[in-house]
Amino acid sequence: MKNRFIKGSLAALVATLATNAFAATEVTVYTAFEADILAKYKNAFEKTNPDIQIKWVRDSTGIMTAKLLAEKNNPQAEVVWGLAGSSMALLKEEGILKPYTPNGLDKLRVELNDPQSEQAWYGNDAFFNAVCFNEAVAKQLDLPKPTSWEDLTNPVYKGQIAMPNPASSGTGYMQVSAWLQNMGEDKGWAYMKDLHQNIAHYTHSGSKPCVEAGMGEVAIGISMASRGAKLKTQGAPLDVITPAGIGWESEAVGIVNPSDAAKRVVDWSISKEANELYIEMYPVVGHKDVEATIANFPNVQQKMAKMDFARMGNERSDVLRTWSDKFDGKSEAK
Structure with a gap:
């Protein structure tokens, strides 16, 4: 009986440790992307990064910008992904976005990115x-x-x-x-x-x-x-x-809390894989190697x-x- 109890306890402990070891890290991402494309981006990212889960907080650009400014002294977002470049410039000026150089930056079209030194935001797409x-x-x-x-x-x-x-x-x-x-x-x-x-x-x-x-x-x-x-x-x-x-304007990505998980979200968001999803809806995207023709786009x-x-x-x-x-x-x- 005692041996069974010990074995059962050990098995439970091992199961608990395994669950904790593989529990995904949740990253809170503020966005103004259209609601009907969020699941596609989340699923693609998490397939490549199964140890990280995206928690979207979505609203229109003006409301999301105001929310980020209101939370300046107690930020709730870790990443801002899919927000207008003009808003991103303001968030950087207010110290909300932190400078970060993502992996793959050399593959991006410079005209869509933060034009200032110590870059803090990078264009995902241009919308018209x-x-x-x-x-x-x-x-x-x-x-x-x-x-x-x-x-x-x-x-x-x-x-x-x-x-x-x-x-x-x-x-x-x-x-x-x-x-x-x-x-x-x-x-x-x-x-x-x-x-x-x-x-x-x-x-x-x-x-x-x-x-x-x-x-x-x-x-x-x-x-x-x-x-x-x-x-x-x-x-x-x-x-x-x-x-x-x-x-x-460009829609862009930037980092609020530079944790390892948040950095991986930003890195993936400028990847060729991510841009191949953006191009399904937007005619101009950030990655130099991704182009497509969108039906009926003027x-x-x-x-x-x-x-x-x-x-x-x-x-x-x-x-x-x-x-x-x-x-x-x-x-x-x-």
């Missing part, structure tokens, strides 16, 4: 805005096809345009910033005032305006070009239009606005305060 135009609704309502930003101020579109609230959506903010940077402050704000007359509502998601246009809830959604291409490929009656001066190269991402980060609070004072009355309820 577009105008999602529902051709079926347009035919029904006899609406002309817009080709420029100025066209969208035509009263014929009154109540037929949705766009993201820039205070809660990075997609919205990068277009507001593009207008201000490329039109100039006075003309940019005047343009948004005219556009506001035609806005049905401002959403809290960057992709939602295009989804709404695809479903015919509005005729026009100022939104993510990648979402427009995907919906068109799925059969939505959309024309994905790129007026000159479209907003664009030609953005000649239409891209000139973007100063450091300026975007530094001006963010002032721009959003002004925008909210002027236009927030048409925002959807959260």
Whole structure:
């Protein structure tokens, strides 16, 4: 009986030690990636790194940026992965992101990365805005096809345009910033005032305006070009239009708590394997050796606005305060 007890105790101890030895380390990752792609990225990472589990905390860019700033003195995130470059620049300036040189850095496109010394963030992909135009609704309502930003101020579109609230959506903010940077402050704000007359509502998601246009809830959604291409490929009656001066930005990765597990998440996030997943949705990714053609994605190269991402980060609070004072009355309820 005694021997059986000892053997049983030893077996239990060995089992406990084995469980502890192989228990995965959990890494908290803050993200603004679209919710429908998170499982794919998590599964691919954990297949390669079975001793680490990702715990996603996901929200739109504006909300996630505000959360990280609010937690500055008591950070809860270990990695930030899939957040706008302008937000990452601000987080670095605030000391939230820590400088880190990931393995494989030499394989990345430098134009998507932190341009400053002691780099702290690295581009996963570049994403672009577009105008999602529902051709079926347009035919029904006899609406002309817009080709420029100025066209969208035509009263014929009154109540037929949705766009993201820039205070809660990075997609919205990068277009507001593009207008201000490329039109100039006075003309940019005047343009948004005219556009506001035609806005049905401002959403809290960057992709939602295009989804709404695809479903015919509005005729026009100022939104993510990648979402427009995907919906068109799925059969939505959309024309994905790129007026000159479209907003664009990189989505990037950076480290908050430089633990070994967090570093491995960052290293994998810039790997060729990860970039081969990004390219399924985004036309431009960080890895030099990964390229693909996305069905129905518009030609953005000649239409891209000139973007100063450091300026975007530094001006963010002032721009959003002004925008909210002027236009927030048409925002959807959260």
